[in-house]
Amino acid sequence: MDVFTCAGCGAGLTCPVQRVALPVEIRYRGGHHWMPPLMAPGTYAVDPEPSGLPWRSWEDAGEAGAAAAGVHAPVWTLSLGARNRIVLSPGDTRGTRLLPERSGDSCLGVVGGDAPNLVCAACGLGVGSREDDCGVWNTVRYEPHAVVRRPLGLPAPPPEPVRPTPPLDPDGGWNVRWRAAAGAALAHLLAASGGTALDLPEGPLTTLLGRDLARLLPPGPPALRVALAGPGRPAGDADLVLVPLHPRTGRPWSPPGGVPVGLPADVWAHLALPPETSPMPVSGRPPAGVLRDDYPLPDRPFQRFHPDHGTLRHVLARLPEVREPWLRALYDRL
CATH class of the missing domain: 2.170.150 (Metal Binding Protein, Guanine Nucleotide Exchange Factor; Chain A)
Known part of the structure; x- marks a missing residue:
């Protein structure tokens, strides 16, 4: 502390x-x-990352100045402020x-x-x-x-167990943390794909990223397999694995195989862990101090899921791989 x-x-x-x-x-x-x-x-x-004043245009900063700030592709404005x-x-x-x-x-x-x-x-x-x-x-x-x-020399509070964050907010919209996590993961998957299609497993991972990967990468036989991996969930023979990030350090879990792509631990937990089942109704009043839990979230969202575009562009512009011609062309199209 x-x-x-x-x-x-x-x-x-x-x-x-x-x-x-x-x-x-x-x-x-x-x-x-x-x-x-x-x-x-x-x-x-x-x-x-640098933030705040002074701001420069991409043209004024130049590629060398932008690279020194950790940016490898054109952005609207570039911060050269304090880190x-x-x-x-x-x-x-x-x-x-x-x-x-x-x-x-x-x-x-x-x-x-x-x-x-x-x-x-x-x-x-x-x-x-x-x-x-x-x-x-x-x-x-x-x-x-x-x-x-x-x-302070005081021990930090013991870490709380990771609680899965549902993908939907109570109003039926997609949770911001999910959209941002998907945007960041999508940037890393694009950079690691080498410009070829990726093979995603059926289920929530395909719902999360499959449509955008199919739109952004060229069609053809998949060259790399993508899977979820983490504590208690082996990577198998997957080439790219979506793993949890440590809530305190931000470091990705290190799998025994596959290239790790990080997701916030609470988002990863919802994708990877068995879903919670609704409790059976009981008769009578609940005991004192027990709150009702009626699972009020809507069954379906009111629109399709889209990774956050701003997060996708921000992360992609700061990956050195974006300097490769095929990925730079994709970035420019975004």
């Missing part, structure tokens, strides 16, 4: 928080509606003051501007930015040079 303090005066800026993997849906943009906090309470993540910003839930911050006049162009809330819109309440140092506008995750991002991580 850690706390973050102001680099200027040492004042505390967070409650105790635990580092976890950066959520795969961090690049998702939600349109004209309010977005919830990205990070779970009591956690933080580090974003290793390793600290991403938190706003409720876990302490001792800061919001300056709305420093917000950038926004609609219904605030976003980061030219200068940090959060300052240390004790000394006035700009320490980060709060964002809660429509279409962006509700987050606080601390500048890496403005805060200091202070380990």
